[in-house]
Amino acid sequence: MKKTLFGLCLLLLLGACNRSEKEARVRLQKAQASYEQNDLFAAKKQIDSIRELYPGEYKVIREGLQLMRRIEVKEQLRNIAYCDSVLPVRLQEAEELKKNFVLEKDTAYNPVGNYIFKGQTIERNIGRSYIRCGVTETGEMYIASVYYGKKPLGHTHIRVSTNDSLFAETVPIAYDGGNNYRFEDLGMTTEVVTYAGDKGKDAVKLIYGDPGGRIKVEYLGGTPYVLYMPDADKKALRATYDFASVLNDIEHMTKSIEKGKKKLEYLEKKLNDNPEDSTPLNDRPK
Numbered sequence: 001m002k003k004t005l006f007g008l009c010l011l012l013l014l015g016a017c018n019r020s021e022k023e024a025r026v027r028l029q030k031a032q033a034s035y036e037q038n039d040l041f042a043a044k045k046q047i048d049s050i051r052e053l054y055p056g057e058y059k060v061i062r063e064g065l066q067l068m069r070r071i072e073v074k075e076q077l078r079n080i081a082y083c084d085s086v087l088p089v090r091l092q093e094a095e096e097l098k099k100n101f102v103l104e105k106d107t108a109y110n111p112v113g114n115y116i117f118k119g120q121t122i123e124r125n126i127g128r129s130y131i132r133c134g135v136t137e138t139g140e141m142y143i144a145s146v147y148y149g150k151k152p153l154g155h156t157h158i159r160v161s162t163n164d165s166l167f168a169e170t171v172p173i174a175y176d177g178g179n180n181y182r183f184e185d186l187g188m189t190t191e192v193v194t195y196a197g198d199k200g201k202d203a204v205k206l207i208y209g210d211p212g213g214r215i216k217v218e219y220l221g222g223t224p225y226v227l228y229m230p231d232a233d234k235k236a237l238r239a240t241y242d243f244a245s246v247l248n249d250i251e252h253m254t255k256s257i258e259k260g261k262k263k264l265e266y267l268e269k270k271l272n273d274n275p276e277d278s279t280p281l282n283d284r285p286k
Contacts, residue, residue, distance in 0.1 A: 024054040028064055040071050047071075069267050076260040076267070083253040083260075090249050097243045103137075113137050115243065117236040129227055131158075131217060132192075133204075133240045139248030141240060142196040143170070143204055145219060152182060152189040156221030160203045160229075162210045168202035170195040172221055207234060208241050 031046035047064040054060065102121055105113025114134045125132070125146070132144040145158045156174060161167035173180045173193050182191040195203070207215055211234060219225040 020054055021057055021060060024050050024057040024060040027053075028060055028067070031064065031067055035067060035071055035074075038074070040074060043071055044068065066271065069270055073264060073267050073271075076264050080257055080260045080264075083257050087250065087253045087257075090246055090253070094243070094246045094250060097239070097246060100239055101243065104134075105137075115240075115247075117239055119232055120236045127188075129225070131207075131229055131233055131237070133237045135240050135244040135247060137247065138251045139244050139246075140197050141201075141204060141244035142194055143200045143237070144192050144194040145170075145217070147189070147191040147219060147225065149189060149225075150187065151223070152184075153191055153219055153225050154182075154222030155191060155193060155219040155225065156180060157193065157195070158203065159218045159220055160206055161216045161218075162206065162213045164210075164213070166206060166210070168206040169220070170203050171199040173199070204237065204241060207237050211238055 027046045027050050031043045031050075034040070034043035034046065047068050050057065050064050051061055098115070100118055101115040102118055103113050103115055104121075114136055116134045120132055120134075127148055129147045129149065132146050133142065134144075135141045145155065147153050147155065154175070157170045157172040159167055159169045173195065175182070179194045179196070180192075182189060184190075207229070215229040215234060217227050217229060219227075
């Protein structure tokens, strides 16, 4: 009686295991079909479900892992192809925009140079308070609040506002002799506070989005001081913002291509190192 009961339990267990493998393989087949139809999201979802629902089906899971790698190969190839097609266009745009800028670069201190709008170079703006802007060669934009006057302000940040009562502030930059520095010369004080990247982006977007309006700039953190941006400086900021967007895209796509190629090498090695995968690999990249 005990042997009969044990045999019955064994048959039930084997039947359940067999059913579990069949169900897992059905999902793998669906994943394969989605992969062949280039529905990569659906294919990945099916593979993930195998791991979650049938954790004991190691063979099917291994085959699913190989299919997942092939999916990732397709994703990388697709991304690289997109970047390769768009990158030349953005490079051409950068060359056109570059004509309005001067590259300032001192490789002894910084391997990455800064593009300055021609009308905003330091030598053309000595002796005035204004909002200076620029962009690095890698596409990071910055703005700087420049003050020139008889009495020091000791300012740390700025607030910009429009006629519509919209306003934005930069992140305060404490005096450090670098991003916030000041000096005196012939009885006049110069202060320059630089807000790079996210530290000044809200102010930049507000100015950029209101090109025809009157922009009020308040110097904060010290003695109050107010100026209104002239059209020339607003034009420089808009041109710098557009140039930064292009340079940022170029930097992002260049790095994306490099990372994609390295990932492809890794995936190809993993695919070649696991020949036990029973699914076809004819579309594997050469």
